[in-house]
Amino acid sequence: MSHNITTIGFDADDTLWQNEEFFRLTQDIFYDLLRDYADPDHLAARLLQSERKNLGHYGFGIKGFMLSMIETAIEVTDEKVPATVIQTIIEAGQEMLRHPVNLLPHAQEAVEALGRDYRLVLITKGDLLDQERKLAQSGLGEMFDAVEIVADKTPRTYIRAFMRHGHGPDRAIMVGNSMKSDVVPAIEAGGWGVHVPSKYEWEMERADAPVDHPKFRVMKDLSELEALVAELA
Template identity: 70%
Template sequence: MGRITTIGFDADDTLWHNERFFRLTQERFAALLADHVPPEHLMARLLAAERRNLGHYGFGIKGFVLSMIETALEVTEGRVPASVISELLAAGREMLAHPIELLPHAAEAIDALAPRYRLVLITKGDLLHQERKLAQSGLGEAFDAVEIVSDKTPEVYARAFLRHGDGAERALMVGNSLKSDVIPPILAGGWGVHVPHGPEWEIERADPPLDHARFRALPDLGQLPDLLGWIDGA
């Protein structure tokens, strides 16, 4: 058996596009409230609301929409027009219904690795929405297990890789977020592979653990099979 037996994949902005839809909706949000507050101030207020609300609503589009509505009420001192609230709700529905667009090399990497490793999707967000996205992606059959979690901590990874594999020591996690997808699995004893993609959500920012032996960074998923080959042969 190779050194790695289980590979965990993040979903949003690792396998398919996601953050860019949040950015587009934020631009729409700023335009709707342009008469009330400058865009940069509005985004700071929205980010503060998102931080406050993570413990209440969790990650995902529904919590994002509620945070936008809360921010709109705050910056207008409760005078936000009902039409703006209606447009924000419509924007959230559009985000939920947006077609899945896979990132480059995602399907090829999954196809190459599925015959040799246990693949586990480990992602945050709304349960129904993430299940729907996985089904629409066409990748669902390749995964041996799916874990949709409220947060990504070393303990969460340790349990997931023990439940679906041979423990964190023989597991590797791939994702675009250093804070959620890379550092916690390394702390759990596994490998963490960073594949950055596009603008990063402020809440997910962290410094890369460059001095750790089990940290790697790749420009895209196309290089993941070669990395696994190197690790297993090292």
């Protein structure tokens, strides 16, 4: 059966290039800095609590993560955190912002192959400057017909993006590693949701998979995407 697919949306972080791994490495530095004040499990819980609280203020991305680490450090030390610790947290965040972009396996091949026949839209959330930097360094920027850097991903986000850059969500496929941000809201918008699991999963990106929905698909990696799109199109 033909579904007349014309548009394919791609997530960026941990779908096309590594991202969460660098957050995990920085968190390990953070835990080591504060090991005299709290154990890693407690620090992880407090940091996640700060991140949840601060999303509405700082949004997604490295800068908000850095500010949440600083806030957590102040709280767990009863405002006694040494200035050197704050400085090290800032430097770790700055290093994340300078880190080179490492494409995930098959990312470039998948984007190149599908770009010949479909309209490609990058739909990513996070800090505008950082996402623009990563896209420029990735070498993939010229392969996309449109780029949407958004504050959050909701069904409305996908409706707007696929109406603006395609023929609507019912003729679009969204590909990403986050069940909560990439798959579920895209399906709720009327499109197809293709999940590509990543090595790491951020606690706040977890959601139940819509396993019984006819527009839900799972792949082991992007090497399977071209064949899947051909099947759905």
